[in-house]
Amino acid sequence: MPVHPIEKPVRILGPSQRLALTSVSAGFPSPAGDDLEEEIDPIAWVVRHPTSTFWWRVEGDCLWDVGIRHGDLIAVDRAGKRRVGRAVLAVVEGAVTAKILRKRDGRYYLAPANSQGGFSEIALTPESEIWGVIAGVVRRYDLA
Amino acid sequence: MSRPIAISDSANFYVSAERIFDPSLKNTPVIVLSNNDGCAVARSDEAKALGIKMGAPLHLIQDKIAAHGVRIFSSNYTLYGDISRRVVEVYETFSPVVEVYSIDESFLDFGGFRDREAHAQEMRRQVLLQVGVPVGVGIGPTKTLAKCANEVAKRNPIFKGVLDMMDRSVTAWVLPRVPVGDVWGVGGRTKAKLARLGVHTAAELRDMPARQARGLGSVVLERTVLELQGEPCIQLDEAPPPRKGMAVTRSAGVPMRDQETVMSALAAHATRAAEKLRQHGLIAGTMTVFYYTSRFSVGKPQHTASRTVKLTPMTSDTRDLVQAVRACVEASWPQ
Numbered sequence: 001m002p003v004h005p006i007e008k009p010v011r012i013l014g015p016s017q018r019l020a021l022t023s024v025s026a027g028f029p030s031p032a033g034d035d036l037e038e039e040i041d042p043i044a045w046v047v048r049h050p051t052s053t054f055w056w057r058v059e060g061d062c063l064w065d066v067g068i069r070h071g072d073l074i075a076v077d078r079a080g081k082r083r084v085g086r087a088v089l090a091v092v093e094g095a096v097t098a099k100i101l102r103k104r105d106g107r108y109y110l111a112p113a114n115s116q117g118g119f120s121e122i123a124l125t126p127e128s129e130i131w132g133v134i135a136g137v138v139r140r141y142d143l144a
Numbered sequence: 145m146s147r148p149i150a151i152s153d154s155a156n157f158y159v160s161a162e163r164i165f166d167p168s169l170k171n172t173p174v175i176v177l178s179n180n181d182g183c184a185v186a187r188s189d190e191a192k193a194l195g196i197k198m199g200a201p202l203h204l205i206q207d208k209i210a211a212h213g214v215r216i217f218s219s220n221y222t223l224y225g226d227i228s229r230r231v232v233e234v235y236e237t238f239s240p241v242v243e244v245y246s247i248d249e250s251f252l253d254f255g256g257f258r259d260r261e262a263h264a265q266e267m268r269r270q271v272l273l274q275v276g277v278p279v280g281v282g283i284g285p286t287k288t289l290a291k292c293a294n295e296v297a298k299r300n301p302i303f304k305g306v307l308d309m310m311d312r313s314v315t316a317w318v319l320p321r322v323p324v325g326d327v328w329g330v331g332g333r334t335k336a337k338l339a340r341l342g343v344h345t346a347a348e349l350r351d352m353p354a355r356q357a358r359g360l361g362s363v364v365l366e367r368t369v370l371e372l373q374g375e376p377c378i379q380l381d382e383a384p385p386p387r388k389g390m391a392v393t394r395s396a397g398v399p400m401r402d403q404e405t406v407m408s409a410l411a412a413h414a415t416r417a418a419e420k421l422r423q424h425g426l427i428a429g430t431m432t433v434f435y436y437t438s439r440f441s442v443g444k445p446q447h448t449a450s451r452t453v454k455l456t457p458m459t460s461d462t463r464d465l466v467q468a469v470r471a472c473v474e475a476s477w478p479q
Contacts, residue, residue: 005165020151041380050233051233051274052230052273079273
């Protein structure tokens with residue numbers, strides 16, 4: 001799944017993006033729905049390390065099953081811990097790609113997460129490099 | 145002993161910034177072009193190895209670009225500014241005082257760290273991990289010596305990007321190996337003057353009597369001599385010295401043949417000079433206008449003109465400067 005750097009760097013600019021936070025239950029309506037909690041800046045909530053976090057735009061659906069879709073913006077933290085099972089940006093043969101880091105029989109792989117199939121697994125070679133760990137995703141839906 | 149000062153800088157910074165997002169640029173010749181895409185303002189080591197010089201006009205290096213697959217980028221100053229700020233943010237976790245000297249260089253207070261070299265290496269590692277650009281570090285008792293250390297570390301891979309010159313014996317070994325032209329603050333003209341006196345290395349400049357240096361160059365050169373001796377003259381965080389003069393000069397792209405054309409070019413330069421004055425919060429008391437015929441038109445009549453006027457009251461107003469330019473041109477135009 002190719003990703004593209006976002007030309008104008010996205011940065012947190014002051015408190016203008018602070019919003020009142022309420023819990024939203026995806027199942028039943030929350031009984032505590034009218035209890036306002038603290039204020040939150042959604043971008044700052046995603047970006048824990050502003051120095052090392054960069055935004056990329058996703059192309060393709062190879063991480064659909066973990067909730068990352070074509071057109072999403074993803075925050076990628078270069079200083080994030082590279083742990084098995086995490087979604088990462090990896091550099092494979094000079095191209096940057098988003099995948100899940102997996103380990104099998106002592107070897108690391110970059111695996112897709114799409115039960116529809118059609119995406120292949122790549123073995124992590126000494127030449128490939130993990131660029132960063134995906135820290136969060138921002139998506140918007142059609143309103144028209 | 146003086147407090148250790150470090151300078152950390154990123155070689156080929158614009159290229160390094162582009163490489164963060166495009167790993168295919170690794171080990172490939174890359175150049176970044178000036179604002180108008182006219183010439184190379186940043187070159188990767190591979191591009192330098194191809195003989196592409198700083199400021200090389202694009203149209204003169206087209207054959208090299210084609211032959212070696214040199215990758216070309218227009219400059220993206222928004223991106224470079226963002227990357228530069230991130231690098232400084234990492235520096236700030238390694239030193240209580242960071243003076244941002246330019247987009248790719250910062251001076252840092254390195255006092256109080258037991259193992260400065262290890263501290264600097266960890267800082268390099270963190271900048272590379274968190275931001276993704278390589279940096280090199282020089283450490284010394286003065287800014288000028290830190291700069292020397294940085295230059296030497298850059299050129300010799302044995303130092304792994306860090307050279308600490310707080311130790312006098314290290315400095316004594318290094319300075320004879322640094323060409324005087326590479327010393328911070330020594331420009332082309334000063335270098336030529338020093339060469340006539342047989343001063344070719346940083347060590348020879350260090351051993352020059354400070355008074356002689358002042359006579360030869362200026363207070364700046366005297367300061368450089370003292371700084372090379374290990375005596376700090378340029379403090380950390382010190383604002384750059386106020387400018388005493390500024391110049392806007394250009395060679396004409398196409399030959400200018402009449403007074404009005406020359407006048408309009410000079411008016412444009414005066415406008416730019418006025419902008420620069422206002423930018424720095426300065427006003428001018430005198431202005432010099434000069435122009436001359438092409439040195440390459442051999443055998444044709446030559447003319448050189450230079451006129452200086454006093455500006456009273458002192459001014460940074462474009463209209464005043466343009467008016468003064470007109471007076472200079474009219475007074476100096478060949479009859």
